Structure formats: structure tokens, C-alpha cells
Amino acid sequence: MRGAHRYNSQRSTNRELPLKHFDWSQVPQENLNEKLSRKFVNGEKVMVAQLFLKQGCLIPEHSHESEQMSFVVTGSLKFFLEGEERIVKSNELLHIPSRIKHSAEALEDTLTYDIFSPIRQDWIEGDDAYLRK
Numbered sequence: 001m002r003g004a005h006r007y008n009s010q011r012s013t014n015r016e017l018p019l020k021h022f023d024w025s026q027v028p029q030e031n032l033n034e035k036l037s038r039k040f041v042n043g044e045k046v047m048v049a050q051l052f053l054k055q056g057c058l059i060p061e062h063s064h065e066s067e068q069m070s071f072v073v074t075g076s077l078k079f080f081l082e083g084e085e086r087i088v089k090s091n092e093l094l095h096i097p098s099r100i101k102h103s104a105e106a107l108e109d110t111l112t113y114d115i116f117s118p119i120r121q122d123w124i125e126g127d128d129a130y131l132r133k
Contacts, residue, residue: 024050032131035106040123047119053077053106060130061103066116068096075110079103 020043027039027050035057040049047066053059053075061080070077076089081102088094096102122128 032128033133036131040120042119042124045118047116047123049114049116049120049123051110051112051114053104053110053112055106055108055110057106057110059104060133061101062130063099063101064116064120064122065098066118066120067098069115070094070096071113071115073111073113075112076107077110077112078105078107080105 020041022041024039027041029037029039029052031037035054036059037052038049040047042048070079070088071093072088072090074090076087079086079088079094079096079102081096081100086094087107120128
């Protein structure tokens with residue numbers, strides 16, 4: 001096939017790859033309040049968070065520089081985005097652009113993965129009091 005690129009998994013390289021391999025079972029869980037807990041990991045420019053929300057959990061309105069992708073694994077969340085309401089159910093994904101004010105409510109016990117880019121420095125530094133109420 002002309003112009004086709006073949007990936008050679010046997011290719012050797014003398015450089016060390018800056019890879020990180022995470023095992024969620026080894027990442028410490030942080031209980032932010034009685035209805036919300038999380039785990040998160042990050043690279044240089046991206047962060048992934050595993051969030052556990054009990055039914056009735058409210059995430060107060062906030063915004064951030066990071067783009068956010070929220071993937072609901074189980075349960076469902078009602079998002080409020082600058083006056084618009086969106087319900088995101090199991091196996092659905094919501095993209096929230098940078099600087100958009102948003103809040104959320106867990107309609108049932110929910111497991112979600114949130115992906116942020118750039119990373120949420122406020123989370124790393126513990127400057128996220130709005131989640132700890």
C-alpha cells in the first residue's frame with residue numbers, strides 16, 4: 001500500500017519515555033464532604049479525576065480555565081451551564097468549555113470521570129473550598 005505508515009512495536013529507542021502508569025486502587029481517595037469523594041492523577045497538561053457522588057450531592061456553581069470532559073460511568077448528573085440544564089446519564093459524556101459557569105446535582109449515586117486540560121492547580125493545592133461544603 002503506497003504511503004501507508006506501519007507501526008513497529010519492536011522499535012527500540014535509547015531514550016526514556018516520560019510515561020506514568022496509574023492504578024486507581026492505589027490512588028488515595030479524598031472525602032470532600034459527606035456526599036462527594038474523589039481521586040485524581042495528572043500529567044503535565046491533563047488531569048483525570050474519578051468522582052463518587054451520592055444522590056443529592058450538589059456541586060456549587062464555579063468556573064475554571066480548564067476545558068472539562070465529564071464521562072458518567074454509572075448514575076446520572078443534572079448540569080446547569082449558564083442558564084441551560086443538561087442531564088447526563090450512564091455512558092454519556094459532556095464537554096464544558098473553558099470559563100463556562102457550571103454546577104451539578106447527582107440525581108442518583110454516580111461514578112464519573114472528569115478530564116481537565118490544563119490541570120486543575122487549585123485541586124492540587126487544596127484551594128477548592130467550594131467542593132468541601
